[in-house]
Amino acid sequence: MKIESITSMRLPMAMVDPLRTAHGTHNGRTASLVRVITTDGVVGWGEDVSPEGVSYVGETPTASFESLRMLADMVGGRTIDVAEMFSESWWGVAGRNYAKHALESALWDAHSRTLGVSLKSVLGGTASFITPGVVVGVHDSLEDLENSVRARADEGYQRIKLKIQPDWDIAPVRRVRQVLGDDFVLQADANTAYTRDDINHLLNLQEFNVQFIEQPFAADDLEGHALLATKTSTPICLDESVITVDELMRAIEMNACTVLNIKPSRVGGLCDAVRMQEIATSHGLQVWVGGMLETGIGRASCLALASRAGFTLTPDLSASNRYFSRDVTDPFALVDGQIVVPNSVGIGVEPLPWVFEHPDVKIETLFSR
Secondary structure, three states, X not given: OOEEEEEEEEEEEEEEEEXXXXXXXXXXXXXXXXXXXXXXXXXXXXXXXXXXXXXXXXXXXXXXXXXXXXXXXXXXXXXOOHHHOOOOOOOOOOOOHHHHHHHHHHHHHHHHHHHOOEHHHHOOOOOOEEOOOEEEOOOOOHHHHHHHHHHHHHHOOOEEEEEOEOOEOHHHHHHHHHHHOOOOXXXXXXXXXXXXXXXXXXHHHHHHOOOOEEOOOOOOOHHHHHHHHHHOOOOEEEOOOOOOHHHHHHHHXXXXXXXXXXXXXXXXXXXXXXXXXXXXXXXXXXXXXXXXXXXHHHHHHHHHHHOOOOOOOOOOOOOHHHOEOOOOOOOOOOEOOEEEOOOOOEOOOOOOHHHHHOOOOEEEEEEEO
């Protein structure tokens, strides 16, 4: 496969409700879409989901867009075999994973469309529906939190992941348990907000039957996660700690986790996401697909990935209206607690006309033959 052109389209997206984490508040984001057109005239779409307003992922939208410019020249000048596009080897440059994922996912879309099949089938997906979870952020009060989780449960979500941080952890988890009952699936996500000094405090989460606590310590503190795992009955899930296969293998060898959140944007693409899922599953870890406030473009490819049999826990791939009043594609809707995985060619969606007509859209050609 060869590329005729690569185009960037960026436009602001306001969120329905701000999402507060331990490291900042998401009030909105720039939808950074990537369109590739092959020399055969096939179009593929991807999305750069590098986040705004938070620091723990280490890649800002501005920096990622500059990476996108540089990588587009590399992609445009080569013959592409998407199955070879591993982030640590194919590109020849370190890091820049959000930009790599944006381009790679657009190429997977074009590859699938060239074959005339869905991305789901190309990736080995089997599920027709996904039962997603939903993320609930930090709130100003327990009463506000209660109202929020009741609303999410009423919408049909069967799993809630609470963002926690020091001074907003035990009491919120207790309140949600009181509201939703002991059997509702509940997770806690710390986004690296704690240190080893907080281990005894975090042991209090054992009381509430939390499915797991996600990334309590810094990304480079695998030892701390392994230590916590020896002291608590609550499973440990890693996110930011695992960007490469080497990091995954170290985490497994150290028994630092029993659950893994795989975000294709974090690990540099769908190739790496599939490989990590296979490795983690072979070592007995439970694996699920994380979300990054994707629009319908990014959400579609994540749903295709999450349809693989090896992903055993509910993904962070909520309905479009959880975050945006208007999505860039036809919206993904929650129906009876499930979201349909697209099964038409490619990712199964494409931007709606309003995206191209938006007064603030910035369209830029990154590569052209």
